Amino acid sequence: MKMKGKTRAYLQKLINEGSPIHFSLIDPDKVYDINSLQKVVFKLYKAGTSAFLIGGTLGVSKEKMDGILSIIQDLEIPAIIFPSNINLISEKADAILFMSLLNSDDLYYVIGAQVSASIIVKLSGLEPIPTGYLIVGHGGTAAHIGRARAIPYDNSELALAYALAAEYMGMNYLYLEAGSGAPETVRPEMVKVVSKGSNINIIVGGGVRSPEKATELIKAGAKAIVTGNIIESDVEKAIKIIDAIQKISLI
Numbered sequence: 001m002k003m004k005g006k007t008r009a010y011l012q013k014l015i016n017e018g019s020p021i022h023f024s025l026i027d028p029d030k031v032y033d034i035n036s037l038q039k040v041v042f043k044l045y046k047a048g049t050s051a052f053l054i055g056g057t058l059g060v061s062k063e064k065m066d067g068i069l070s071i072i073q074d075l076e077i078p079a080i081i082f083p084s085n086i087n088l089i090s091e092k093a094d095a096i097l098f099m100s101l102l103n104s105d106d107l108y109y110v111i112g113a114q115v116s117a118s119i120i121v122k123l124s125g126l127e128p129i130p131t132g133y134l135i136v137g138h139g140g141t142a143a144h145i146g147r148a149r150a151i152p153y154d155n156s157e158l159a160l161a162y163a164l165a166a167e168y169m170g171m172n173y174l175y176l177e178a179g180s181g182a183p184e185t186v187r188p189e190m191v192k193v194v195s196k197g198s199n200i201n202i203i204v205g206g207g208v209r210s211p212e213k214a215t216e217l218i219k220a221g222a223k224a225i226v227t228g229n230i231i232e233s234d235v236e237k238a239i240k241i242i243d244a245i246q247k248i249s250l251i
């Protein structure tokens with residue numbers, strides 16, 4: 001909660017300074033033991049993760065979200081809700097990725113959920129971060145639930161068309177999502193084409209499991225990398241990813 005009202009500016013400052021952003025994604029459904037989560041969260045914080053994202057598609061409840069947020073909220077970095085739906089809005093967080101699933105066939109995920117959530121977001125004081133969410137390739141559970149027509153891994157031009165549309169509609173970020181646990185990440189080639197051809201800030205997530213891949217994606221033009229599963233399975237690996245991208249300067 002310490003970053004309420006300051007999260008967007010904090011992220012923008014990192015981008016302006018040329019520092020790659022690392023988001024640690026905590027899935028409330030995967031946390032069984034609050035004590036071990038506390039240790040994991042503190043390790044990631046000490047290693048220099050830029051912010052926590054909290055969210056999941058299945059098995060997530062507001063109670064679970066609040067439990068996680070009570071651990072994260074006292075840290076000096078933002079706790080950002082990564083919503084799969086409107087029931088996961090907690091005033092204990094600092095900000096919310098206020099996202100529209102751009103390539104969904106279901107208007108609910110494009111604009112319906114946002115309309116249902118907007119007044120709650122306003123009343124809760126959460127800072128909305130305008131984000132286009134674009135599902136690529138494998139897509140995972142998010143693609144299925146969100147009824148997305150995933151962009152093929154090799155169709156960078158199509159991704160660029162969405163990126164420009166998102167930019168022209170005033171969104172700050174484009175989240176290129178290959179899906180949690182994807183066997184293949186979004187390709188660096190796609191990130192390169194989108195970053196060269198547009199001015200939107202690119203977040204990449206889904207299947208990032210190695211420092212080499214994270215480095216490649218940042219060098220291709222991503223401003224932020226998300227790691228989720230790897231935190232659950234092997235936090236030391238996530239820390240290696242944080243260390244690797246911290247060494248890169250984008251200026």
Ligand SMILES: CC(C)=CCC/C(C)=C/CC/C(C)=C/CC/C(C)=C/COP(=O)(O)OP(=O)(O)O
Binds near residue numbers: 142
């Ligand atoms: C703006 C508001 C309030 C809601 C927007 C809601 C939208 C657009 C949702 C998009 C569709 C969707 C299902 C997105 C999922 C995002 C997410 C939290 C992904 C991470 O979860 P996973 O890791 O895939 O979940 P599991 O581990 O439960 O499979």
Ligand SMILES: O=P(O)(O)OC[C@@H](O)CO
Binds near residue numbers: 180205208226
């Ligand atoms: O769990 P992983 O594969 O790291 O994916 C993170 C995120 O992009 C999922 O929405």
Ligand SMILES: [Mg+2]
Binds near residue numbers: 027056228
């Ligand atoms: Mg997950």
